Amino acid sequence: GAVVSQHPSWVICKSGTSVKIECRSLDFQATTMFWYRQFPKQSLMLMATSNEGSKATYEQGVEKDKFLINHASLTLSTLTVTSAHPEDSSFYICSASTSGRDTQYFGPGTRLTVL
Amino acid sequence: DAKTTQPPSMDCAEGRAANLPCNHSTISGNEYVYWYRQIHSQGPQYIIHGLKNNETNEMASLIITEDRKSSTLILPHATLRDTAVYYCIVRVETGANNLFFGTGTRLTVIP
Numbered sequence: 001g002a003v004v005s006q007h008p009s010w011v012i013c014k015s016g017t018s019v020k021i022e023c024r025s026l027d028f029q030a031t032t033m034f035w036y037r038q039f040p041k042q043s044l045m046l047m048a049t050s051n052e053g054s055k056a057t058y059e060q061g062v063e064k065d066k067f068l069i070n071h072a073s074l075t076l077s078t079l080t081v082t083s084a085h086p087e088d089s090s091f092y093i094c095s096a097s098t099s100g101r102d103t104q105y106f107g108p109g110t111r112l113t114v115l
Numbered sequence: 116d117a118k119t120t121q122p123p124s125m126d127c128a129e130g131r132a133a134n135l136p137c138n139h140s141t142i143s144g145n146e147y148v149y150w151y152r153q154i155h156s157q158g159p160q161y162i163i164h165g166l167k168n169n170e171t172n173e174m175a176s177l178i179i180t181e182d183r184k185s186s187t188l189i190l191p192h193a194t195l196r197d198t199a200v201y202y203c204i205v206r207v208e209t210g211a212n213n214l215f216f217g218t219g220t221r222l223t224v225i226p
Contacts (some may be wrong), residue, residue: 034214043218044153044214045216046214094158095214096184105161106160109156109157109158
């Protein structure tokens with residue numbers, strides 16, 4: 001149980017384009033989803049927290065207009081990296097929990113490379 | 116949430132028990148101890164969590180000291196697939212559910 005999937009698993013795009021990453025909870029309803037970013041040889045850094053049907057809460061230093069998060073259903077959240085640049089190249093990982101207080105279960109991650 | 120301190124790396128022989136320590140001397144009474152691991156280029160995997168009692172599941176055992184200032188994750192029979200970075204995280208069960216990932220312990224299981 002508690003399976004979280006992400007799509008795509010990897011993506012390469014040109015600078016200036018937008019990329020959408022999907023995060024799905026497959027066998028439970030995720031009222032809260034989280035998006036993390038991990039640069040090479042570094043630890044995970046939380047980008048934003050989203051509750052189903054509400055606007056996401058972004059961590060300090062994360063631009064909400066650049067990283068658009070939508071959590072329209074209890075099983076799906078999307079992260080759109082708008083006008084991507086090479087410095088946005090990273091490993092993006094989502095996690096989900098049944099409420100803001102429960103254990104988080106992580107997706108397999110999406111590796112984004114911006115040329 | 117309280118910070119944790121872990122050794123940066125450890126080795127363990129295949130088939131032996133791997134004991135991963137974690138210090139959390141500033142832990143509060145309502146903070147749980149969580150353990151996750153991250154195998155290279157994958158998302159973190161939940162292992163186990165506890166408040167003050169020792170816990171065991173199919174993956175590991177968690178031993179928390181009586182004063183709760185430290186804990187040990189035990190993998191009873193380490194395999195090569197257990198090679199990963201292990202993160203010890205403390206967090207409250209109310210309010211924001213943020214997980215702060217420190218640098219973790221890189222466990223290498225040696226054949």
